[in-house]
Structures are given as structure tokens and as C-alpha cells.
Amino acid sequence: MELSLFDVVGPVMIGPSSSHTAGAARLARVARQIAGDFVRVSFGLHGSFAKTGWGHGTDRALVAGALGLTERDERLRDSFEMAKAAGLEYDFYTADLDVPHENAVKMTFFSADGGRLDVVGASLGGGRIVITRIGEYPAEVTADAPTLVIVQKDRKGMVSQVSQILAAHDINIGVMRLSRTARGEVACCVIETDGELPDGVLGEVRSVPGVLSARSVSV
């Protein structure tokens, strides 16, 4: 039996819906870590998120995730008030996204210096999620394991330099996925690791010549 007992009795979550509430909070919390600093976030709700999200607190869950709250934090229902207090602006609109999922959202993060990043993801049911796009790169981030998201120049030796850093810290790589844009000059590398990243690893990865940005996503 390859199913965990805790996938049957679980997850522990804020109701009422594992896909529309817990999954939404998780999507935004993972996207937030990929985005870095931001002052405003805009949520484009697709499919069932747009249609029945209002009754399931999808909007509050997304804002809670953007604030860094987990899907089991009871403050989730107060997220609008918390965002106001924290000075985080947010808005919602109905989107028609090109994704093969019923519950999906496009999250646009705006930074204070005018930068913006689109992150698209879907809720798959039972609280499981997948980030399918980061900026212009196709991605597949499930955040089931600690994950490193690196945007880098697409040239020889990049991958081996990063994996050497991880090996030096005794971090095992579970999955590594590289995706390129059509132009082929810059690539997005997603690395799932078997354990949490120790302090300092991210800094070392960022100092590799050709790495444009590196973010870590914790579970």
C-alpha cells in the first residue's frame, strides 16, 4: 500500500473545503515564497475558484497564504483584516486561464520598486497543489518537499555548480526540473530536496555566476 494513513485521516486544515480553502491558502503561501518582497497581490480566479470560491472562503484563504499563514491557521478567516493591518493590498478578478485544472489561480505580485511576477497554480484536491508557471517559465512545483527555485542563464555547467553546493551541504536532490523559455537564454530550475535547506545555502547558490535569482520554498 503506497498511500499513507495520514493521507486518509488528514490533512488538518481550516474548512470548509480541502480544494477551495486549504489548497488556496497553500497555493498563495508557496507563490509568496517564490515571489520574494511585494506590496500588492492580484488574484485571477479561474473555473470553480471563481464560481463557488465565495462560499468556501477561497478569497480569504488566498490572502492568508499571501501573508504566510498555513492552511491550518485559524487566523485564516481574519486574513482581510490582517492584510489591512500589514499594509498588503490585494484584489480579485475572474480569469480564464489556459490550464487543464478546474481550480486554478493566477497570482500577480507587485514589488515596491515596480517589479511584477505572475505565478499560476492549481488546487488538485485534498489540499494538494501544483504551481504550473513562474513568470514566463513553465514549472511543476508541488511543495511536497523543500524546493529551490532558481532563475539562471542557460549555459553549460550551471546545474553541476548548483548541485555541487547542495552536495557539499549533504543535501540530497529528490527531483530536478529545468525549463527554458522560447528564447533559450534564461532557464528556470526547480530542485526538490530531501531536507530543509540550511542557512547560507541560498546565498551560495545566488553567488554562482549566471544565477539571476534563487528562492527557497519550505513545506
Place this chain on the structure above:
Amino acid sequence: MYSCFADVERLCAERGIEPVQLFVENEMRLTGRTEREVYDRMDARLTIMEDAANRALSGPLGSVGGLIDGLAQAQWRYAQGARTLCGAFLNRVMARALSCSEVNASMGRICAAPTAGSCGILPAVLLTMQEQYALPRRSVLDALLTASGFGAVVMKNATVAGAEGGCQAECGVAGAMAAAAAVQLRGGSLAQMLSAFSLVLVNCMGLVCDPVAGLVQVPCAQRNASQAVGALLAADMALSGQLFPIPADQVVEAMARVGRQLPIELKETAQGGIAATRRGREIAREILHRERA
């Protein structure tokens, strides 16, 4: 290893062990956790269940739409009176199932079992049995682990999603899991657990998922209460010696097949059943209007 109930029966018989041992060993192998860690993790989930099963007994919590606010408190008070038909025990079971549903609907913290919509059934049965028979926590944890193992077999071979299989797959499976756990808590055999498990699924085969206004409230909360009671009825039938003639694997297969045969209107889309009644649609419009105002 095992992937169906026939495997579970064979392995338990060969090794002379209880199913809970088989399930816990599999979990340890799968996740690398120690036995202690598995029990501690489930203990934390049981604590979440205890909180959800009792929180709304003392009063309504306030949900979007408010369709089920206060049901748990009313049932709990009624359970203490002398006028019940089914006695204090079954009424307390129903009150606790309703409490979990109210907590879930009001954006409180619950433990899905196996889904959020069916989160009241296992806690209601296990915790009220614990109270009634003064059971040690370890026994309740063993029963919860057994229920999880039974649920895993369904998730592997069929579905527990209302959108795929209707309510029979959600609240029905939760009730079936609870029935197996109840039999274990009364010292029944694996054959009796499987019989009780099957009886619940048989007794609600074809039950549709038809949430009014698309909210996880009506009739979800009421079905949490009724499936919790149904689990105990099935457990009593099995404990009396009734062994259901169709093997549990085939009952699960039948449930999955019926789920596939159900039209999409009856699978969580709020387009059929109770949701599609005249009053059901009115309620949906009223709530939508109020929320958007």
C-alpha cells in the same frame, strides 16, 4: 504487501496479527517513521478531532450562509433530555458529528477524515464510544489507525471524492471506516470489521452529493450525523454475527461503479437533488445576494 481487503485478510491470517499492526508497519516502511512517531502524529490529529467534535456543542459559531448554525447545540441539549427515541448515546453521536460540520463550515480547524465534508463521522463515533465505555486513548488511536487503513484501500481502488463518486464515496466511506473502528473497539474480528464496513456502503449505495448553494452545509452536516449513526448500526449487525455475503472488495467496486454511473448533476455541482429543489435554489440566490452585497 496489500492493495485490497483480500490481501489484508490473508496477511493478518498468515501472521496472526490484527489489521492495525499491518497498517502501522506499512506506514513505517512507507514513510520511515518509527511506530512511536506514527502514533504521536495520529494522536495530534485525534486532538484536533476532539476540539472540533465538542466546540459547537455550546453554541453556534457563525458560518457563511449560516444554514447549519446551532444544530449541534440543539442536538446536544436534546440528548440530555428524557424524550429521545434513540437514547442519549446516539443523540450525542449526532451532536458531535454536527459540531465538526459546524466548525468546518465556519472556517475552523478540522481534520479531514477522509474529506473535510465528512470530517464529523469518525470523531463522533470514536469519541462518543470512548466516553460511553471509558476507553483508554491508546484503544481509540488503534481504532483510528485501523479506520485509516480501511480508508486507504478505498482511496487506492475507488474514490472518496464527492465530485467523483457522490456522497456515498465521502460520508459513506467515512461511515464505513467508522464502523470498522467501532467493531474493533468492541473486540470484534477482522471478518466482522469488514462486514460492518460493507454494510455501511451497502446501506447508502447511490447516495448523491447535492449541497445547497454549493456550500458544505446542507445536507452535508445532516449526513455526517446519519452516517455516524449508520456506522454504529452496521457495527451492531456485524457484532451480532451477521457476515455480509458480498466481499468488501466487491462492495467497494460496486460503490465506485455506481459513482461513475451517477450523472454530473448529482456529484457536488449543486445542480441536482436537494440543491436543485425550488427552495434550495432560492436559498442559493439569497446567500449569494447577501454575500455580494
